[in-house]
Amino acid sequence: MSSAQVALLPGVQQFLDRQHGLFIDGAQQAAQSEKRLTVWDPATGKAIATTADANAADVDRAVMSAWRAFVSRSWAGRTPAERERILLRFADLVEQNGEELAQLETLEQGKSINISRAFEVGCTLNWMRYTAGLTTKISGRTLDVSIPFPPGARYQAWTKKEPVGVVAGIVPWNFPLMIGMWKVMPALAAGCSIVIKPSETTPLTLLRVAELAIEAGVPEGIFNVVTGSGTECGAALTSHPHVAKVSFTGSTATGKQIARVAADRLTRVTLELGGKNPAIVLKDADPAWVIEGLMTGSFLNQGQVCAASSRIYIEAPLFDTLVSGFEQAVKSLQVGPGMLETTQINPVVSQAHCAKVAAYLDEARKQNAELIAGNVGPDAQGFYIPPTLVINPDANLRLTREEVFGPVVNLVRVTDGEEALRLANDSDFGLTASVWTRDLTQALNYTDRLQAGTVWVNSHTLIDANLPFGGMKQSGTGRDFGPDWLNDWCETKSVCVRY
Known part of the structure; x- marks a missing residue:
């Protein structure tokens, strides 16, 4: 073996050899669907693993897990500082397991191990820690109002930010870990729960990262992963009635389809689409x-x-x-x-x-x-x-x-x-x-x-x-990143008190 050839970590091979299911309620679970997806090594054209090919029933299980966890306030009910500490611990675990994650990325996606280390792990850690810090920066405003009734009444009003609920994250195959965390981290920082679907081509790293989230202290049901095709698994996820927001990165054609479905349900969307x-x-x-x-x-x-x-x-x-x-x-x-x-x-x-x-x-x-x-x-x-x-x-x-x-x-x-x-x-x-x-x-x-x-x-x-990113024209709607990022993952509630 060339001195420049990276030696595969034993833990990576052990992970590849698993019978991968879905990550629901804080643990790997068998899918109801009996279909399997094959993961290929682009450098050799050989199969390296298989994962579940989730159907609509599997997606429903994952979304309902996320919904129950959200309404229980097991996560949103914690103080911002506590959520921040857990998310920073999550980032530390990603860093500690960085070489394993980098090797998984290269094996399933094909990119250079140097890019996997620098971008998929290194840049991801920057985003994770930045976003964890936003958890304690969520704030509302006090506002003076001019309500004239009844005469002489006094009012105090303010706004507050509340998490939107269950988020569906759809991740492409080009940077599975990094773009996956662009969806997971703001959702969790805002107090939401999430069901994330990686590309069927590159599903492995997000399954592994979900385990690290639980190890860090993220409650069961807050971070779920479903693997499957876009036509069945992805469609079931983005159209589910308990999904409050869809964050999608991928092709313009698929983004338009998601926008049409979201418009019918008035689901909020962030779409980061193609570019020329x-x-x-x-x-x-x-x-x-x-x-x-x-x-x-x-x-x-x-x-x-x-x-x-x-x-x-x-x-x-x-x-x-x-x-x-x-x-x-x-x-x-x-x-x-x-x-x-x-x-x-x-x-x-x-x-x-x-x-x-x-x-x-x-x-x-x-x-x-x-x-x-x-x-x-x-x-x-x-x-x-x-x-x-x-x-x-x-x-x-x-x-x-x-x-x-x-x-x-x-x-x-x-x-x-x-x-x-x-x-x-x-x-x-x-x-x-x-x-x-x-x-x-x-x-x-x-x-x-x-x-x-x-x-x-x-x-x-x-x-x-710290710099907002997104497109004009048919390159998408909404923006990711920046100091105001979490606003798109929160509802603004107005409160008015007569005293």
Whole structure:
């Protein structure tokens, strides 16, 4: 075994070998459904585990467990400081078990073990501790009122925040642990209970994390996990009458379906959806900064990032220099399995997704697009797509307008920044964007006019727990993160007292 090949922890193999059920009422429980889901290692194409494929009855059990726990006030009835202490203990346990969780993430999702350690564990811990701190910051306001009846009566009024109830969290496969905690932590910090459904492709880490929550002191029934398909398990969860809020991260098409169901029941929703994220590179930009920043922005996690920079508009004087620089960088990337620490590009998540990304590239080749690709070794197994640059693609190609969600980026020559801005905003999506320039006045001009929920200057794909994140247009509704994050997980109640 290479010295760069990570040795599997014994506890990881033991976890993989389990007969995984559902996590309900604080423990693993067998599903009523007899169907099973297979979890595949993207680096080898081999099965590594199976999990339950929950049906509607299983989902009902989980939601009712969450509902009973919520109305019992076993969690919401605790003081904010006590909830904060338990959530901080939860974060400590995630940190103590960080290598196990990182290895599970890499095995089921395919990403580099370095990314699993730094993002799935490291960044997740930052969010967990930040959100735990918000528990003691929930507050209302005292308000003067002008009620004239009966004459001479005196009133005092105030508002208070109360948890919404049972939350349904739907988690995608690209960052299962991190995005899972983006749903679990605000729900628990606000005093809610949650039923979370990971992607059927990557269900393992959230099952393990739920056990750590119980160990930390989260009451039974407050944190439940159901594994299953989106068509049955996910649909049953998002339409359940006892679900008060749905937090979903995933495709725009699925998000629209959830919004339609939620509208019928007036269930509140937070939807973080797809993106076709532009980067505008002006002629005075620093080429070294651009290549370093946008190689990460485009190819982190094989481009399987909703915020990835997938279309880069470059002013003509800098275009050839940057194409050459990107080509050199792409061809220097080492491709291989995520458990090999020296690799930078790893397999995409599944055989089906590999075929989907390959279809975009095949269409581009048939239209005689210029493609510059990195290398995948001849002995590579698993679901690999080489990192690929598409030079000045035709506007009619699907990869020009659709979210590819793979290691594919378009490099487009533009006459000037105004043309770049027009092309950048000519999209159904509006999640993120970036501007690259040495001129701060120019940069701020573009940040004002780009139609995106987050705009970076001289960086891309950098998010922080204290900075709200979400999309415009068909990239979603609502915002995650920031000091006011928990407001979306609470109801505002007005109280008025005559004395």
